[in-house]
Amino acid sequence: MTILQTHHTTRSTSAGPRAAGLSPWLAGLWSVAYLGLAVLHLLRDTGAPWVPTEASVLGSLSSPDVSVLIVALGALGLVGLALRSRSPRLAGSLLVATGLVTALVLADARSLTFLGYLPMLLLGLVGVGPMDEVATDRLVPALASVGESVGGLALVLTGVAALRATTDRPGWPVATAARVCRWAVAVAIAVPAFYASTRLAWALGIPFGVREEFLVELGDGKLAGLGLALAALVGCVLTAGLVMRWGEVFWSWLPVIGGRPVPVRLALLPSVFVGAVVFSAGLAFWRLMWTGQITDIPGNEADWAAWVPELFWPLWGVALAVAGLAYAARRVGER
Structure with missing residues (x-):
């Protein structure tokens, strides 16, 4: 056996545990569950796995229309999973393409809504806070x-x-990965910081980018905006960790894990996940711009701060995902 063959065999074997981890099970579970729900919705008019909303690239479609898409995506996912051992290249391409459509097009701004409003939604379920009447409907x-x-x-x-x-094929050189990570992190911090500054100003009664009448009409919605702003700022801090020492080694004062290396996947997976969520939410706002429905959101064209920051979300999503990938490439390359 040649050195190249030995290297290829070792690489394929080491990739096996990763491919046989949690991701295939989650992918299979999603494909079976959503395909089944979509088929039931089409045949028996049961509850739809997708509800029409303007906060989606697919907002102009009906639930049955999207159910057909879900059936196709679920079926493609199952085919890709079944072909992994026989034709890994074909299966991999099929799974990546199906996954991107599912995560970026089928999923919509409601994923980001869930992450941003989660604390308030949980309080609303027990009748506490400004979202007590709508928590279940949104959840x-x-x-x-x-x-x-x-x-x-x-x-x-x-x-x-x-x-x-x-x-x-080798991965990114460490120096290249580090440089890409720094630039991506800068963008992935600037965009949510800009968004957070508008919502913080509103919470303080400052009509930044909006009319004073808009703040009055917003009422308790300013508190929800404050919650989203704080969540965005927390995200900025965590994103900065991708280029900071504490993003590689846990702080020494932390119990049990203090001083230990930060697992690469602990930073990579949230970065890619949140990046995808933010990207799909941003696409929804671009759809509203394209269709002339942007004024349907609270406020009007004069209240630019209500919708302009969201137009940068696709850039934020891409930057965050790239930052996570570059961080992982740098960490792995330094080992």
Whole structure:
């Protein structure tokens, strides 16, 4: 056996555990569950796995229309999973393509709504806070969208693992990965910081980018905006960790894990997941711009701060995912 063959065999074997991890199970679970729900909705008019909303690239479609799409995506996901051992390259390509459509197009802004409003939604379920009357109505469709985001990401990761098992191409050089990570982190911090500054100003009664009448009409919605702003700022801090020492080694004062290396996947997976969620939410705002429906959201054209920051979300999503990938490439390359 040649050195190249030995290297290829070792690489394929080491990729096996990754491909046989949690991602294929989540991908299979999503494909079976959502395909089944979509078929039942089409045949027996049961509850739809997807509810029409303007906060989606597919907002102009009906639930039956999207159910047909879900059936196709679920079937493609199952075919890709079944072909992994026989034709890993074909299976990997099919799974990545299916996963990207699922995570970026089928999933929508409700995934981001769930992540941003989660603390308030949980309080609303017990009748506390400004969302006590709408928490349940928002929770179910948002959870369905989160399931699409998770399922799509699982399909992509499973497909990438299958493709990696068929190639010996080296990863990014450490220096290149570090440089890319710094630039991507800068963008992934600037965009949510801009968004957060508008919502913080509103919470303080400052009409930044909006009319004073808009703040009055917003009422308790300013508190929800404050919650989203704080969540965005927390995300900025965590994103900065991708280029900071504490993003590689846990702080020494932390119990049990203090001083230990930060697992690469602990930073990589949230970066890619949140990046996908933010990207799909941003696409929804671009759809509203394209169709002239942007004024349907609270406020009007004069209240530019209500919708302009969201137009940068696709850039934020791409930057965050790239930052996570570059961080992982740098960490792995330094070992």
